[in-house]
Amino acid sequence: MWYIASAAATAGSLSESLTETRFAELHARSAFSFLRATATPERLVERAVAIGMHGLALVDEGSLSGAVRFVRAAEAAGLPALLGVEFEMADPALPDRDGVVFPLPRAHRGEVPSVRDGLPSRPLPDRQRRPLGRIVPHSERRGVADAELGPRLTLLATDERGYRALTRLLSASNLAASKGVSRLAHALLAEHLHERLGSLLLIAPFEEGEIARRLAVGDRTGARAVAMRLRDTAGSIHLELVDRGLPGDAWLAQETITLATELGLPLLASAAPRCAQESERELLDVMTGIRHGLTVDRLGPLRFARAEAHLRSGHELSNAHPTWQAAIVESAAIAAHANMHLDFARVRFAGIALPHGRSADEELDQQVRSGIPTRYPSGGAGLERRVRDELAAIARTGLAEFFLLCAEIVRTARSNGIAAQGRGSAGDSIIAYLLGITRVDPIRHNLIFERFLNEGRESYPDVDVDFASDRRDEVIDAVLSRFGPRHAAIVCTFSTYRSRAAARDVGLALGLPQELVDEAARRIETGDPVKIGADLAADPRWKRMLTPTAKEGIWVRWLRLCAEIDGLPRHRSMHPGGIVATAEPLDELAPVELSADGTRAVLQFDKHDIEALKLVKLDLLGLGILTAITDALDLLRHDLGVHPDLGALSEESPEVWRAICAADTIGVFQIESRAQQQSLPRTRPMKMDDLVAQVAIIRPGPIQGNAVHPYLRRRAGLERVSYPHPSLAPILDETLGVILYQEQVMRIAIEVAGFTPGASDVFRRAMGSARSPREMELLRTRFVDGAITTVGMTKKDASDLFERVAAFASFGFAKSHAAAFARTAFESAWLRLHYPAHYLAGLIRAQPMGFYPVEALIHDARRHGVRVEPVCINRSEARTTTELVTGEMQEIAADPFIVVPTDAERAIAGSQRARSIAVRLGLDLVRGVGATTARSIAAERTRNGAFRDLSDFARRTKTPAAALERLVRAGACDHFGIPRRELLWQIAEVGAEIPLPPAHPPAHLTPVDRLEALIDAHGIVGADPALQPIELWRAALTRSGTVTVASLRSLPPGTVRIAGLTLSRQQPPTAHGTVFLALEDETGIANVTIRASDWPRMRNAVRRASLLLVAGRLERNGQVANVVATRIEPLTQAKIRRHARTSFR
Secondary structure (H helix, E strand, C coil), X not given: CXXXXXXXXXXXXXXXXXXXXXXXXXXXXXXHHCCCCCCCHHHHHHHHHHCCCCCEEEEEECCCCCHHHHHHHHHHHCCCEEEEEEEEECCCCCCCCCCCCCCCCCCECCECCCEECCEECCCCCCCCCCHHHCCCCXXXXXXXXXXXCCCEEEEEECEHHHHHHHHHHHHHHHHCCCCCCCEECHHHHHHHHHHCCCCCEEEECCCCEHHHHHHHCCCHHHHHHHHHHHHHHHCCCEEEEECCCCCCHHHHHHHHHHHHHXXXXXXXXXXXXXXCCHHHHHHHHHHHHHHHXXXXXXXXXXXXXXXXXXXXXXXXXXXXXXXXXXXXHHHHHHHHCCECCCCCCCCCECCCCCCCCCCHHHHHHHHHHHHHHHHCCCCCCCHHHHHHHHHHHHHHHCCHHHHHHHHHHHHHHHHCCCCEEEEHHHHHCHHHHHCCCECCCCCCCCCCHHHCCCCCCCCCCEEEEEEECCCHXXXXXXXXXXXXXXXXEEEEEEEECCHHHHHHHHHHHHCCCHHHHHHHHHHCCCCCHHHHHHHHHCCHHHHHHCCCCCCCCHHHHHHHHHHHHCCXXXXXXXXXXXXEEECCCHHHCCCEEECCCCCCEEECCCHHHHHHCCCCEEEEEEEHHHHHHHHHHHHHHHHHCCCCCHHHCCCCCHHHHHHHHCCCCCCCCCCCCHHHHHHHHHHCCCCHHHHHHHHHHCCHHHHXXXXXXXXXXXXXXXXXXXXXXXXXXXXXXXXXCCCCEHHHHHHHHHHHCCCCHHHHHHHHHHHHCCCCHHHHHHHHHHHHHHHHHHHCCCHHHHXXXXXXXHHHHCCCECHHHHHHHHHHHHHHHHHHHHCHHHHHHHHHHCCCCCCCCHHHHHHHHHHECCCEECCCCCCCCCCCEEEECCCCCCCECCCCCCCCCCHHHHHHHCCCCHHHEEEECCHHHCCCCHHHHHHHHHHHHHHHCCCCCHHHHHHHXXXXXXXXXXXXXXXXXXXXXXXXXXXXXXXXXXXXXXXXXXXXXXXXXXXXXXXXXXHHHHHHHCCCCCCCHHHHCHHHHHXXXXXXXXXXXXXXXXXXXXXXXXXXXXXXXXXXXXXXEEEEECCEEEEEEECCCCHHHHHHHXXXXXXXXXXXXXXXXXXXXXXXXXXXXXXXXXXXXXXXXXXXC
């Protein structure tokens, strides 16, 4: 074969090779072997180039997850790249009666593991759990050494044909195994190699290969027979020589050379590295400890015993092993023929059935034009031209089937009652709008199609379609089922190490005290590993522990290793909804495996890999607000027979804009956060375009681009609108001279810097990716030169504009995305105003979602006049629902910032009867009961009537005693009229397997007071619908001069003191260490700011207590009030507590 001839030709010039040894490492593992190697693919390439390698093969264990980034890095560096997989074999090549290939069971930590299909089981009694109860990845193999597993076999691809054969083989092996334990059977290997003979190179590993294992015990005959069988199967096989620096390796290497000589097999030399450099060896041991759930000093035989585990140059290997010269040169000869280029732009998206005789482009044209009368009944300026131009671009890129499929998925979902709407850059397309995929009119919003699709894009776009989150899986399963596992799969995501996870896992591996590791993890505020030390050093004790000394202390070592492991992949998981579907077999384009539950096909590539491969991805995502709205509308139809069409709502709804301007938006999609509520009274959105800008502005991009404060001042009329250059006026006019949208970045590139539409998108994407100084300088030069030439801008002004664009583009928001979200925000605000009870029930059902916990949503609804009833076993359904109000209605709080519709506005909306509806909390909110038990309780009550007493309930529902106790403590049995303490006493009787004789409770059971009931409600249900915690302290707080949150709006700036329940704590990277709290009392929610310099002394109180007493300075900016904290203490530890005891009874 070609590589044998190349080796023979190269061997004639050995004398020349000795001075400059040509060598390619063909067995390098990366961090995508998951806790079995330390270097990223990019780092391996960087190191290989630095030491003068002539090629590099990435050969991870059972994985190709690092392949795409490896090939891209190698191409950029000009390094020949090869791809391989090190497979674990499921069976021996020849019978293994003596347990040489698959070791027989042996004593292991005092126990004898069984053998299941050749895999030793992990002893269960000694199973250790990681912090927070997470099981070590690949837990089936914890405590099992490599020598106890199946033998290894490496397959290597040098070009795309070989890559396709490799991915198909790996996929077949994965789909036949459980997640993370893929093992290759010889029959499957033979079947695939027969189909793709010559496309893959077979290598018998020196470490744990079947041939090596047989040679190691003197079974030369068996080793020879295995080598011959593999040669017959693959056409050829290479035997690997590895310098491990271990005793016995020289003898095993000589045995391997002898075997190769006898059979005429080529040899390959390798260092089989697991690290890029020798300094990473300690991290490799730590990873091994994490993987096995053991401390490094207890690893014993589980530790990688090799003295040399890093990339080594050909010169090093040649000097160490002069007799290996032919094997060293052979590696370079193989690498010299490498032609690995992964680009599947020609691969088409899986299509749909088309009418007879009609092409996909013709069908798309037909469907698009049939949508025009509905979307544009009066036509529109430029409509026909834009439709024609987009259709032409879609035809040129071959994406007609993609659009048709997206439209079909959305239509099918809606026809099945599943809310669906497209968003993201797809909103820039009028074709997507006419097909019904999106709800954003790109002509009205002046959107640029090239932001979504252009012929200059290096990758195809993806379409984001949101579905009601509780039914999104139905849509995904339907798509996967339609195309099958060979043509459709979900992309993966890589869980990577970040500061807290790194702190915990590294601490475990180093054997540090668990309580200190947990404390350190809790103290970490940042995701930046470099800043972990700074977070901890705020405490004097940690500062002493982390101070470097002449000898590296254990905690300093821990800190260093946390930084080294940061960002490395821990394991693969399934993307929430990213799907790739292809007409040709997908398992030849990307490796496929089964999901953890074995029901779905999942790619070993993430969305960035798919983008780099130029495959088309469809994101089918779950959006909680769509579930909330759907459920609210269903309840509304059931209760009142009302069927509001939210899509047809007029934007001329003054009550909605009043509420938005007053920041009365808790629970409203996208505009409920602390930052949004602080800016809304200043920006005062009064139309949809204003709301689009509002959705986009509270993002990192505008903050980094210094756009937020100028925009707020200009909206308030406090600053004149100005432009850096007159040419920017048409582009930035709608946003008052600042950059808020990614589309504006593209227009600046086109109209100011002279870029083509396609080039402008390349520019936008390049600005938003990880940028090297060289790339930034090239971008700057082109942009500045273009601005000078196109609009006559000065070099300084052009450079300043480039810096502003660069700061924004990293984290910018697409206007099309903002427009889609703004419409949903408007609809949710309208529903909350007119049907607050139904909307609250929908929000609670859709949890977890949004910015606020359930208790905050409940108390806000109460302030708006919504009556919320507690959980009740005779009134509650399984899920939160609505019911007619009985008794008095809930009063609406006397607060000018609480907006309710007028009678006339209610009449227009048809919501006059909305106040007659209350919310009843569902049984599934009781922690420890669960949805299944909740449904069975409700079903039993429906079948056989209300429960007479606790005994009747226990007998009919068979509810466990622990769940009974939680229901009683949550107040779900209060309607029986028996004190909770007595009901709790009865549980032992009603829960007994053998009926106990009736007994009377003790005479003096202490009643449950208000504080205990409140604690139970919050701990078990998550909220007390009748009592906000601060109400218990209010009388004492008032006596001590502590004011309510509502009163802050009318108080002048100055010193104040407030108390509240912490709803959220934020420390955004753009705030430079400042911390923001949302603090709620019974009258509303206050914003509290803690300056970075004050945070170290307030940190403990904020972290450890949910009820806080805050003293500080009241600051005001118009209607927006904010308290800058000067002192914070837990309310339960404050002196105020002794004045509050009587309120608890």
